[in-house]
Amino acid sequence: MSHAIWLSVRFSLSFRDVEELLAQRGIVVTYETVRQWCLTFGQTSANELRRRRPRCGDTWHLDEVYLKINGKTHSLWRAGDQDGNVLDILVQSRRNKKAAKRFFAPRFSKGYNTFHA
Known part of the structure; x- marks a missing residue:
């Protein structure tokens, strides 16, 4: 069940695609079952993936x-x-260069201490 949710959340696969991938592994579930799993546990799984993502310096x-x-x-x-x-x-x-700095500055000024040009 967690693998099906992970596939759906991580790779933005459709429920039918996840159903086919699980069928290749010998697990027979319907896309409706995958949809119910994702509705119930999908947000928790997405939050966990986001939390595990490597942090930038x-x-x-x-x-x-x-x-x-x-x-x-x-x-x-x-x-x-x-x-x-x-x-x-x-x-x-x-x-x-000035336009490039202006482009990047708002994206990284929050949470980043210094900028080195």
């Missing part, structure tokens, strides 16, 4: 990489924390 920085899209050079900005986890990305057709 307390500092973040910007990295800039150039790439070509359809033969034109673009700037790819990545916001990352001190552990190397990519927090968000931004692609610009023209390089504008």
